[in-house]
Amino acid sequence: MSEVTVTVRGEHEARVAPERATIRVSVRAEGPERTTVVEQVVRLAEPVRGSITERADAGSVVDWTSKRLSVRAERPWNNEGKRLAPVYYASIDFTATFVEASELSIWVSDISPWDGVEVGWVNWHLTPETTARIEREVAAQAVGVAVTRAETYAHALGLEGVTPLEIADVGLISSGQPAALAPMMKVRGAAFAADSAPAMEYEPEDIVISATVEARFLAR
CATH class of the missing domain: 3.30.70.2970 (Protein of unknown function (DUF541), domain 2)
Incomplete structure (x- = not known):
């Protein structure tokens, strides 16, 4: 092989x-x-x-x-x-x-x-600055996960290394559209009615920023 x-x-x-x-x-x-x-x-x-x-x-x-x-x-x-x-x-x-x-x-x-x-x-x-920074970090980590998986598959087949061919958002690979890293951002908030309690306490959930990419490699 x-x-x-x-x-x-x-x-x-x-x-x-x-x-x-x-x-x-x-x-x-x-x-x-x-x-x-x-x-x-x-x-x-x-x-x-x-x-x-x-x-x-x-x-x-x-x-x-x-x-x-x-x-x-x-x-x-x-x-x-x-x-x-x-x-x-x-x-x-x-x-x-x-x-x-x-x-x-x-x-x-x-x-x-x-x-x-x-x-x-x-x-x-989040502030726009924090959002941009976290999105970059998450996108880079998602690409790293893809590379690690490709290398794992290659090693399991007795091959030495991998060379990237394509990388794209989910559903775009080999579609002819420009590849881009655009993490999906999910924000969880809360709404409260004014008469829900005499004293309001707000405990926000964490904001989840996630990225998913698809990648194609040539393993030799």
Whole structure:
């Protein structure tokens, strides 16, 4: 046996503690008068905005946004099948990115009892710099696993070494598409309702960054 083509798959994953937490909070109001509802939601949103900017100034919030006021009207039906007068709904949404889970928990515990406040989802994530670094490391490890497997198969056949012919993401090998190393990233986060508990505690799961590659080698 002079030479054999060996096709293998290499996988690797890394688990990293989140560095950032981005939370969404909505302030809502409703009532029969549009002007009154708009004034109410703007008034209720001011303390939330102030609490975010205070934490941004202190450095515990690294980024935040506030979406413009949204207003809609609905005409409900009564139990006799008649349309009632319009009810107006107004909302203002905020997002804030915290650097510490403990700071996020304290802030949510503070604002969740406020009138009109609804706490939404939390997205746990890494900084772009950390994400890029971990992706490079995981991709390199996945390639290393593929090389080791190919060498193991070659040695089992009594062959000495392997020469790489192709390497690609899963499903792309020999497809004619450009080969690239692009690890798949999986992020596990959590969303909590504002009324789930009087005090909020956030314990994020690790972020899993994984890469899988396929490779073809010539074993001699």
